[in-house]
Amino acid sequence: MIHFDEAHRAVYYPDDRRFRVWIRPSILILLLILGLGPFVLAWMQNAIFELPYIAPATASHESVASGPYGFPFWIRWSHFFNLLFLFMLVRSGLSILMEHPRLYFNDHCTPGTEWIRFTPLRVPMDRIWTSKQDARYISPMVATPGYRHTVGVARSWHFITVYGFVLTGVFFVIGLFTTEQWRRLVPTSPDIFAQAWKIFVYYANLHLPPEPNGFYSYNPLQQLSYFATIFIMAPLSILTGMAMSPALVNRFPVYAKLFGGRQAARSIHFVMLMGFIGFTIVHVTLVALTGFARNMNHIVLGTDDLRPAGMILGFVGIAAVVFSWIGAHYVSWYFPRKLQHAQKAVTQPAKLITLDQLLPNQHYRKDQISPRLWPNGKMPERRDWKQLAAGNFKDYKLKVAGLIENPVELSLADLRALGQQEFITMHHCIQGWTGIAQWGGLPMKKLIEHVKPKPSAKVIAFYSFGPSLFSPTYYETQTLDNALKPECLLALEMNGEPLPAIHGAPLRLRVENQLGYKMVKWIERIEFVESEKQLGKGEGGSDEDDEYFDLLPNI
Ligand SMILES: Nc1nc2c(c(=O)[nH]1)N[C@H]1C(S)=C(S)[C@@H](COP(=O)(O)O)O[C@H]1N2
Ligand SMILES: [Mo]
Numbered sequence: 154m155i156h157f158d159e160a161h162r163a164v165y166y167p168d169d170r171r172f173r174v175w176i177r178p179s180i181l182i183l184l185l186i187l188g189l190g191p192f193v194l195a196w197m198q199n200a201i202f203e204l205p206y207i208a209p210a211t212a213s214h215e216s217v218a219s220g221p222y223g224f225p226f227w228i229r230w231s232h233f234f235n236l237l238f239l240f241m242l243v244r245s246g247l248s249i250l251m252e253h254p255r256l257y258f259n260d261h262c263t264p265g266t267e268w269i270r271f272t273p274l275r276v277p278m279d280r281i282w283t284s285k286q287d288a289r290y291i292s293p294m295v296a297t298p299g300y301r302h303t304v305g306v307a308r309s310w311h312f313i314t315v316y317g318f319v320l321t322g323v324f325f326v327i328g329l330f331t332t333e334q335w336r337r338l339v340p341t342s343p344d345i346f347a348q349a350w351k352i353f354v355y356y357a358n359l360h361l362p363p364e365p366n367g368f369y370s371y372n373p374l375q376q377l378s379y380f381a382t383i384f385i386m387a388p389l390s391i392l393t394g395m396a397m398s399p400a401l402v403n404r405f406p407v408y409a410k411l412f413g414g415r416q417a418a419r420s421i422h423f424v425m426l427m428g429f430i431g432f433t434i435v436h437v438t439l440v441a442l443t444g445f446a447r448n449m450n451h452i453v454l455g456t457d458d459l460r461p462a463g464m465i466l467g468f469v470g471i472a473a474v475v476f477s478w479i480g481a482h483y484v485s486w487y488f489p490r491k492l493q494h495a496q497k498a499v500t501q502p503a504k505l506i507t508l509d510q511l512l513p514n515q516h517y518r519k520d521q522i523s524p525r526l527w528p529n530g531k532m533p534e535r536r537d538w539k540q541l542a543a544g545n546f547k548d549y550k551l552k553v554a555g556l557i558e559n560p561v562e563l564s565l566a567d568l569r570a571l572g573q574q575e576f577i578t579m580h581h582c583i584q585g586w587t588g589i590a591q592w593g594g595l596p597m598k599k600l601i602e603h604v605k606p607k608p609s610a611k612v613i614a615f616y617s618f619g620p621s622l623f624s625p626t627y628y629e630t631q632t633l634d635n636a637l638k639p640e641c642l643l644a645l646e647m648n649g650e651p652l653p654a655i656h657g658a659p660l661r662l663r664v665e666n667q668l669g670y671k672m673v674k675w676i677e678r679i680e681f682v683e684s685e686k687q688l689g690k691g692e693g694g695s696d697e698d699d700e701y702f703d704l705l706p707n708i
Contacts, residue, residue, distance in 0.1 A: 345377060400513070592644040
C-alpha cells in the first residue's frame with residue numbers, strides 16, 4: 154500500500170491541483186475551422202436549400218434483408234470487451250499524459266514550442282525546473298490511478314489492458330472477414346461520402362434523418378464513423394504507441410518519422426484518445442435518441458424487439474465497466490507492487506524476445522541536436538559532491554566493485570584512457586518528452602572488459618551522489634547483457650563539453666534502448682551483483698522500488 158505521509162502527499166496530492174488547457178492560437182483557429190466548418194456549411198445548406206432528401210431505409214425485416222444482419226454473440230462480446238479495455242486505456246492514458254502535460258510536433262520539446270498544454274504553468278527560465286516538477290495532478294474520477302506523478306502505476310494498467318484491447322480487435326476483425334459481417338462496416342462505394350454528408354446535414358441541424366434499423370444496416374455516416382474508428386483510429390493508436398518506444402525508435406528512427414517524428418506520434422496518440430472519447434459520446438447519444446430499448450437489445454441480446462431486457466442487462470454491463478475503474482483504483486493504491494509484478498509477468502517475456510533484441514543504431518546529425526534538454530531528478534546535496542564539483546572533479550574517483558576480478562578506482566583521466574566513443578541520440582523520458590544530444594565517454598563494454606566480472610555477476614548497479622524522490626540515494630541497474638550492447642556509455646561529455654552539473658557531472662550513464670530513468674546521473678560508484686533483488690527494495694532501482702516503474706523499459 155502507498156502511504157500518504159507528508160513526502161508522498163507532496164508528490165501525489167500537491168497544493169496546486171489546478172487544471173488548465175492552453176492551445177496555441179494558430180492550432181486553436183485550425184481546430185475551430187475543422188470542427189465548426191462542417192457545421193456552418195450544413196447550416197447554410199439547410200438555410201438555403203432545406204434538408205436534403207433521404208430515401209427511407211427499406212430493410213427492416215428478415216424477409217427483405219439483402220445482406221448480413223443481426224449481431225451474433227461474437228460481435229456482442231467484442232463490443233463489451235472493447236468498451237472495458239478501451240476505457241482502461243483511456244483512463245490510464247490520461248494519467249500518463251499528465252506526467253508531462255505538454256504536446257509537441259518537434260522532438261526537442263523545448264518549452265514554449267508545445268501546441269497544447271494541460272497545465273497553467275509556463276516553464277520558468279530563471280531557475281531549474283525539472284520535468285518531474287512539471288507533472289500535474291488529475292482527478293482519480295477521470296483517470297487511473299489519477300493524482301499526480303503516477304505514471305508507473307498508470308503504465309502497468311496501460312500495458313496490461315493493451316493486450317486485451319488488441320486481442321479483442323484481432324478476434325473481432327477475424328470474425329468480420331470470416332463471415333459476411335464486414336459488409337455492414339466496410340464502405341464499398343465512393344457514393345458513401347455524399348450520402349454521409351446528407352445525414353450530417355440532418356444531425357447538424359438537430360434533425361434525425363430517416364434512420365435504418367441498425368439490426369439490418371447502418372446509415373452511411375454511421376458506417377463511415379464505425380469504419381474509421383475500427384480501421385483507422387485503433388490501428389493508428391497502436392502504431393503511434395509503438396513509435397514511443399526508445400528501443401524501436403533508436404533502432405529504426407525512420408519508424409517514428411512515418412508519423413512526423415516521435416513527438417508527433419505522441420500527439421497523434423493523444424488525438425486518437427480524444428477521438429475515442431468523442432466517438433463514444435456521439436455514439437451513445439445517437440443510440441439513446443434512435444430507439445434506446447431496441448438498440449440495446451441489438452447489441453446486448455442480439456434480438457430486434459422492444460423488450461427492456463437488453464437495456465437492463467446493458468446497464469449491468471456498464472456498471473461492470475465502472476466497477477473495473479473503481480477496482481483498478483483500489484488495486485493501484487493498495488496493491489501497487491502486485492500490480493507492478495503482474496505487468497512484469499505479462500510484458501517482460503514479450504519484450505525480451507522483441508524490443509530488447511533491437512540494438513540501438515542512431516545517427517543524428519550535429520544540426521539536429523536539441524537547444525535544450527529537459528532536466529530531471531534531484532541535484533546532489535551531498536558535501537562530497539559539492540567539494541568535487543568546486544574542484545572541477547579533479548579528485549573524483551569512480552569506484553567499481555562487487556563480483557569482479559579487478560576492483561578499481563578510476564579518475565576521469567583514467568576513464569578517458571580506457572576508451573572513447575561518441576554518438577548523437579534521442580533521449581526518451583518515461584514522462585513523455587524527448588531531446589537529442591551528443592554524448593561522449595567510455596563504452597560500458599570497455600569498462601566491463603577492464604574489471605573482468607566473475608561468472609556470477611549478472612547485474613550492474615549504478616549509485617548516484619543525488620537523492621531519489623523518496624530516498625537519499627538514487628540507484629538503477631542494468632543487466633550485464635544490456636550493458637554490453639552498443640550505445641551503452643559512461644558519458645563524461647555532452648554536446649562536446651564536460652557534462653554540465655544539471656545533466657549529471659562528472660559522470661552519467663547512457664542506455665539508448667531504454668527510458669531515461671535508467672540513466673543514472675552524478676554516478677558515485679558501480680557495483681557488480683548477482684541479482685537486482687539484493688538491492689534496495691529488490692525491484693531494480695529507485696524508480697522501480699518507489700514509483701513502480703518497469704525493470705526493463707524498452708517502451
Ligand atoms: N541521479 C539521478 N539520475 C537520474 C534521475 C534522477 O532522478 N537522479 N532521473 C533520470 C530521469 S527520469 C531522466 S529522464 C534523465 C534525465 O536526464 P537529463 O536531466 O540529463 O535530461 O536522468 C535520469 N537520471
Ligand atoms: Mo525520466
